[in-house]
Amino acid sequence: MASHPGAASLPSPVTTAGRDGLHAILARPHEAVLAFDFDGTLAPIVPDPEQARAHPAAVPALAALAPKVASVAVVTGRPAGVAVRYGGFAGVAGLDHLVVLGHYGAERWDAVTGTVRAPAPHPGVAAARAELPGFLDGIGAWQGSWIEEKGRAVAVHTRRAQDPQAAFEALREPLARLAREHGLIVEPGRMVLELRPPGMDKGVALGEYVRETGAGSVMYCGDDLGDLPAFAAVEKLRSDGVPGLLVCSGSTEVTELADRADLVVDGPEGVAGLLTALAGRLTSR
16 A cells, blocks of 8 residues: 655556546646545544544645646535535635535535535435334344434444444345335445435446536545445546546555555545645646
8 A cells, every 4th residue: 555645745556547547637637527535535434424524634635736627526425515514615715616426426515606406305215214223123233233314315334333344244135125125225335334225326426527527537536335436437437538547545444446546545644645745736727
């Protein structure tokens, strides 16, 4: 794993495609879209998701970088408004055109208007949420697991269990069955299983946003299994001739992203360092 870069040190991707992506961003920053997951990428993972906040260096780094590129976006499974609040993104100079795609793109917050646009909620989420406490109790999985209300989704966490990974694996199939009964899917994460509506994921959200902006290059930073579709979207864009850079906010919990990344940095601190280094190499638009 690469150590996180300092302000003057921009690391080199380990793949040819990644080096081409970084070169395109540096050469034509006014065409570059830079997109980021929130939890584990811009914010450290914490035992209680309601206590998650952006790393202290992340927002200043984003604010320094955003005016120098075409667009900066946050793509998250959280409700868009929650990500904005926990990230402290609203009203920050330099982030005047930030876009937050929440609930895997089902919601959108634009800094320009300060408002969230969202469709009607899926009825299966409310039904699954009502059923979950008794469901977990009935399968003997209540001990050490807990439910997080996410508005357009509902999640079951196992991080507090005596054996978090074993509890996570034991819940996968039962929760998948419950999700199917209510027309939902299960999105696995870092010791969390989220029941949410089908049809949107971070790859769909990122691909649509890149097409909307007409980006000439793209960078995506993530840390979790839910970021794999966004990685796949960047790989598809690269095959279509749009250079891209894949960055993994390193974690020993999820190795799949590191294996597919062009560049691995040391968690949210490393992401902030990378952004600071990148901003230092670019001139303003």
